[in-house]
Amino acid sequence: MTATATRTVPPLVLITGPEGVLAERALDSTLEELKAQAPDLEVVRLPAATYEAGSLGVHASPSLFGGEKCLVVEDLDEAPDELQQDLLTFLAAPEPDVTLVVTHKSGQRGKKVLDTLKKAKARVLEAPAIKSDRDKSDFAMHEFRRAGRKATPDAIRALIEAVGKDVRELAAACSQLVADTTGVIDDQVVLRYHGGKVEATGFRVADAAVAGEAGEALRLLRHAIATGVDPVPIVAVLAQQLRQLVKVGAAGRGRSADLARELGMAPWQVDKARRSLSGWGPEGLAESIQAVALADFEVKGGGRDPVYAVERAILTITRGRTGR
Template sequence: MTSVPPLVLIAGPEQVLAERAVESTLALIREVDAGAEVVRLDGPAYEPGALALHTSPSLFGGTTVVVVRDLDEGTDDLLEEVVALAADPPMDAHVVLVHKGGNRGKRALDALKKAKARVIEAPAVKSDRDKGTFVTGEFRVARRRIAPDAVHALLEAVGKDLRELAAACAQLIADTTGTVEVETVERYYGGRVEATGFRVADAAVAGNASEALRLLRHALSGGLDPVPVVAVLASQLRQVARVAAAGRGSSASLAKELGMAPWQIDRARRAAAGWDGIRLGRAIQAVAAADFEVKGGGRDPVYAVERAVLTICRERQG
């Protein structure tokens, strides 16, 4: 007998996690019935009666799995039928419902939870700390390890999209052996112009003007827009300021308090050693001015970001 109950609710906005939850649920059902039929329904295009039709006992036997996507955008008919289904769950079928969040469909959600549906969370993965945990988890599931600084490098190289991050983890796991170190990540992804933007910020905050300008010009010639470079500069300086103001404490405790990853705390602490509050404030003001200019307030965005980088370096050295 399958361990999957008749009703499964996957709740949360992170689509990568929701899709994985659907596939893992289907895999569990197929362990018991390899020939289980899967029917997929879209909430916004739902036709009345479809749930009852597909969850009714079949004359030919076998298991039917109905996957309902976008319950939060579902029609009124769908939401009413889910409430009715929760009151009388199917005997020979499974219904997997995906709800991205929000208030729409709350009555249906409450009915599913009251009916003891299995609830699988798909929470948003937004902060660098959460993304670092995601990367580490990807390697742990594959019984592999990735070094903390390699996690940092991968986040900076691949960017914000969780789907791209998952694909990068899968590639590194498939193509390498042993512990993935930062050199491996650099070899695979270090050439991306997105990654260069973070290296520009690292060099500028460290006061290395020649390296910061070299990296900046390389990134801009490779097609990187000045706007995200300025955004990274601002983010790096803000992190230094926040960590410096937070005072002492372990990296783990400060990471939790500030909503950052432990490696970000360590990096910001190293950088903060060369700054004081006055010079850090002037650097942040310079980046704010550059942000205005690269977003249409000035005539030359490239000159604006170069000037901001040189100002940061000068303040760091002073």
């Protein structure tokens, strides 16, 4: 029985979605699966940005020495017309022993090729965007789970605050913690490895401000500024945390997981907001939100001193929290 007859990967594979880490993993797993059946597999990558007309047909042609090929067409969403036409020509009469893998981040470019792939029953692998804190929390939790490790919600939160802006960096941080530690990963473990980054982020500043700790919030702010953190994202985090207080306060009772789905938040964010709501009233929240809106205007060019603008907003928030 030939490798072609026993292979588990279909002749056509479509990897779709904007999240680069997930798309790369989908491609890597596809190639590993193919090589498990055909160790001498020839892999040819055809990036859309440098594609030359006719290249697909040349590479798809049978080799004098036989054997299986995998053609990987990268970034169909950037494909010139020549590549799209060559793909349609190939799909009309696919070559035996050739697996075609196409990646497409997003958008309408290449739609006819996408539709043809799907109509031809291509295997579709999704690489959806990971943007919200909830998405990142789920991603990090899955990273630890697939490595056979357990991480506490506080550890996930601390890790996202430290490195969560970039999914690739988040994945690397999870991998490092798995490799370098044993047992349950908690927030203290994360702080040991990423404490400097966590300490300097707007999240720590916002936590202290929302808790009414003016001195600590100002100390963390000055430390963040000194280590190169821009005032703009700090104000954005202040605004985010105040909005979360309002949303969770208005949502009423219910399981954290249920409210998280309803509000588009991570469960730990719901729990954190509930803990922080003690001592807050509608007037204090309204005044704090207005102060942060003014700071946002000033740090984006509307004021002379962005750092002073953030300091003033922090003092307003801490007064609103404590009722002073």
